[in-house]
Amino acid sequence: MKCPICGKEIDDAANYCLGCGKKIPRCPTCNKVVSKSESFCIYDGTRIPNEVLSVFAENEEPQPSPAVNTQTVNQQAANTAYNPVNQNVAKSKPKKKTPVWLFIVIIVGGLLFTSLAFFVVANAVLPNLLGNDTKKYAKSADDDDEKETKSKKSKKKSKKSETQEAEEADETEAENDEVMASLDPAAGQSIDNQVPSYETPQASNMVPATLPPQTLPPQTPPPATITYYDSGDMLDYFINNSDVIYFSESDIAGFDANDCRLARNGIYAKMGRKFKDAGLTNFFSQYYWYNPVIEPDNFSDTWLNACQISNRDLIVSYEKRHGFN
Numbered sequence: 001m002k003c004p005i006c007g008k009e010i011d012d013a014a015n016y017c018l019g020c021g022k023k024i025p026r027c028p029t030c031n032k033v034v035s036k037s038e039s040f041c042i043y044d045g046t047r048i049p050n051e052v053l054s055v056f057a058e059n060e061e062p063q064p065s066p067a068v069n070t071q072t073v074n075q076q077a078a079n080t081a082y083n084p085v086n087q088n089v090a091k092s093k094p095k096k097k098t099p100v101w102l103f104i105v106i107i108v109g110g111l112l113f114t115s116l117a118f119f120v121v122a123n124a125v126l127p128n129l130l131g132n133d134t135k136k137y138a139k140s141a142d143d144d145d146e147k148e149t150k151s152k153k154s155k156k157k158s159k160k161s162e163t164q165e166a167e168e169a170d171e172t173e174a175e176n177d178e179v180m181a182s183l184d185p186a187a188g189q190s191i192d193n194q195v196p197s198y199e200t201p202q203a204s205n206m207v208p209a210t211l212p213p214q215t216l217p218p219q220t221p222p223p224a225t226i227t228y229y230d231s232g233d234m235l236d237y238f239i240n241n242s243d244v245i246y247f248s249e250s251d252i253a254g255f256d257a258n259d260c261r262l263a264r265n266g267i268y269a270k271m272g273r274k275f276k277d278a279g280l281t282n283f284f285s286q287y288y289w290y291n292p293v294i295e296p297d298n299f300s301d302t303w304l305n306a307c308q309i310s311n312r313d314l315i316v317s318y319e320k321r322h323g324f325n
Contacts, residue, residue, distance in 0.1 A: 001033065003017040003019060003020060003022075003024065004024070004025060004033055004034070004035045004036065004056075005017060005020050005022045005024075005025075005055060005056060006019045006020040006022075008020070010024070022055045023055055025048070025052045025053060025055055025056070026052070027041040027043065027044065027046055027048065028046065028048075028049065028052070029041065029044050029046040030043050030044045030046070034048050034052070034053075036053070036056040039053075234251065234252070234254065234255075235255070235259050235262060235263060238251070238252065238263050238266070238311070239262070239263060239266030239267075239269070239270070239287070240287075242263070242266060242267045242270060242307070242308055242311045243267070243270055243305060243307055243308050244307060245307065246307055246310055246311070247311050247314060248314070249314065249318060252314070252315070252318060255318065256324075257319070257322075257324040260315050260318060260319045260324055261324075262280075262283060263311075263315050264312060264315040264316070264319075265280055265284075266284065267304070267308050267311060267312050268299065269284040269287070269290055269292075270289070270308075271294070271299070271303060271304070271308075272290075272291050272292060272293045272294050273292065273294050273296065273299045274292040274293075274294060274295055274296055275292075275296065276296055
């Protein structure tokens, strides 16, 4: 085997190397040779003590740093400086100068913008200020005119009121004179106590008024029964009013077997009863008032009023008489 320190061939059972004279590093448990990079034995996993691995550290010698040839470095720097290719690379791009005309354009644009803004402000704000002042002066002048007009009107009203009061006083005095002239001093009448001097007519002197006799137009009595020319119209009328009208046999004289069946079940449809027959359900669905909410098995005839019971019995007897059952 080779020495793990210097690499020279040695005997497998040797404890020291004849080439470097160092002790062969071995595992303290299995006595196998270990290398520099092993911290644990690869055969039994025992940790290698530091004193065993220290032989590798003793064998390492510091490497001398290579000498720097100053002349060679200076020559390379000189060659790089005077190389035309590297000279172009080393040079930085010159900074572009801002042209003078750009500054002139910016200054002129700023002046134009400032003058335009001043013009807009002058036209928008100053007229409003001047207009407000003018309005204030005009309003004050109008107020003065209104005050003068009101004072003139008040003077005219005062004069007019004085004139009206004088005229009313004259009229009142003239009316009093007329009343005084019509009074009877002998009967104790005065302006404050005007007792009537005439006699009240008695009831015996009154003549009763005679009114001419009134004749009323002849009254046509309503028909006892309503005549329907179409049995379909009578069927609808019967179904819609079976809970409020007592019908007679003359009303249903034109009914056939199907009409009787629909009229009889219409009484129950008005109460919200459902039907097992799809034909009856479809027929009564055309009526806006039909609201099927009661199951047939849950419905009771005791919920019918007297009018509905009478009309139901009428239909049943009519069906028996005509053999519709």
